Amino acid sequence: MIDFTLKRTLIQNSRLSSVDFSNLPFGKIFSDHMFTVNYANGAWQPAEIRPFGNLSLSPATASLHYGQAIFEGMKAEKDPDGNVLLFRPQDNIRRLNRSAKRLCMPELPEELFMEGLKELLALDKDWIPTQEGYSLYIRPFMFSTDPAVGVRPSETYEFIIFTCPVGPYYSGDVNVYMETHYSRACQGGVGEAKAAGNYAASLYPAKLAKEKGYDQILWTDAKEHRFIQEIGTMNVFFIIDGTAITPELDGNILKGITRDSIIKLLRDEGIKVEERPVSVHEIIDAHDNGLLQDCFGAGTAATITFIASLGYEGHLMQLPEASTRRISQRIKQRFINIKKGLEPDKFDWIVKL
Numbered sequence: 001m002i003d004f005t006l007k008r009t010l011i012q013n014s015r016l017s018s019v020d021f022s023n024l025p026f027g028k029i030f031s032d033h034m035f036t037v038n039y040a041n042g043a044w045q046p047a048e049i050r051p052f053g054n055l056s057l058s059p060a061t062a063s064l065h066y067g068q069a070i071f072e073g074m075k076a077e078k079d080p081d082g083n084v085l086l087f088r089p090q091d092n093i094r095r096l097n098r099s100a101k102r103l104c105m106p107e108l109p110e111e112l113f114m115e116g117l118k119e120l121l122a123l124d125k126d127w128i129p130t131q132e133g134y135s136l137y138i139r140p141f142m143f144s145t146d147p148a149v150g151v152r153p154s155e156t157y158e159f160i161i162f163t164c165p166v167g168p169y170y171s172g173d174v175n176v177y178m179e180t181h182y183s184r185a186c187q188g189g190v191g192e193a194k195a196a197g198n199y200a201a202s203l204y205p206a207k208l209a210k211e212k213g214y215d216q217i218l219w220t221d222a223k224e225h226r227f228i229q230e231i232g233t234m235n236v237f238f239i240i241d242g243t244a245i246t247p248e249l250d251g252n253i254l255k256g257i258t259r260d261s262i263i264k265l266l267r268d269e270g271i272k273v274e275e276r277p278v279s280v281h282e283i284i285d286a287h288d289n290g291l292l293q294d295c296f297g298a299g300t301a302a303t304i305t306f307i308a309s310l311g312y313e314g315h316l317m318q319l320p321e322a323s324t325r326r327i328s329q330r331i332k333q334r335f336i337n338i339k340k341g342l343e344p345d346k347f348d349w350i351v352k353l
């Protein structure tokens with residue numbers, strides 16, 4: 001155990017009663033408190049829980065100029081008895097620290113993350129929605145705070161966790177555009193890190209894809225645009241002739257915790273899973289031969305998102321009606337049930353507060 005001193009400044013009146021829980025936009029409603037820790041003089045300083053509120057920063061704040069900023073995304077749910085459940089939180093802090101290393105930022109002690117998170121959730125647990133499809137989205141993030149311009153690693157950082165009660169991320173099924181011009185990640189780059197700049201770089205290509213009538217981009221490799229990487233901020237799975245296929249972790253794609261969990265659930269259901277390079281042409285051939293049974297995205301924000309169609313250079317591949325996708329519907333339900341404590345946690349994924 002690290003020496004964990006936590007200063008608490010609590011809100012006077014909760015904003016909870018002013019929130020319409022039947023109509024929650026994603027990521028715009030924030031619960032009462034946030035957890036913050038600063039890094040300075042080569043060490044993490046005493047942590048604090050205080051009311052969610054604005055930060056005061058110098059206009060020269062390094063992360064605003066050079067993008068030394070990383071984040072995580074996770075969710076808390078309640079089981080039928082009202083216990084707060086976290087899903088594989090240890091994997092989030094480990095990934096945050098891998099991202100930190102790549103962006104030349106200090107690593108956060110795992111215990112500090114876990115204790116801060118638990119304290120925050122204990123305090124704001126009434127913000128966890130319980131309706132089907134709803135949960136408390138948790139946003140841990142870290143950014144450099146040196147008040148100075150000049151490209152170099154910052155000497156000071158701030159780590160924050162805030163939470164948002166959220167409803168479904170996508171309102172319907174998603175049409176995806178296979179990108180053949182822009183790239184998300186290349187060998188040796190930062191594709192594997194949850195680095196803020198990756199998402200900034202995706203916005204313009206995503207806007208162009210929207211203008212063509214698509215909801216999201218399916219990224220392909222930067223060199224040849226031949227091999228599939230992932231969809232927006234989700235890892236991607238295909239089911240071809242009964243076998244589930246997902247791109248291998250080659251350093252360019254985000255190591256999704258949902259991805260890893262879905263692979264384990266698929267194998268648990270006796271479905272063969274292949275992690276390997278997946279080419280655009282393999283998918284087109286499978287579609288043309290009537291063997292492409294499913295395509296879905298996997299990520300914390302949207303869990304499993306059924307892809308309705310895939311567009312590639314003017315061709316549109318229509319996928320089977322989502323309600324008929326027996327395998328992924330079953331996996332999705334099991335995944336949701338495990339996260340909500342409605343099914344035994346046979347993989348030891350759940351941390352109960």
Ligand SMILES: *Cc1c(COP(=O)(O)O)cnc(C)c1O
Nearest residue numbers: 233234235254256257258299300
């Ligand atoms: C966060 C993220 C994912 C999904 O990761 P999970 O751990 O499953 O939430 C996939 N791709 C990208 C680019 C991401 O940022």
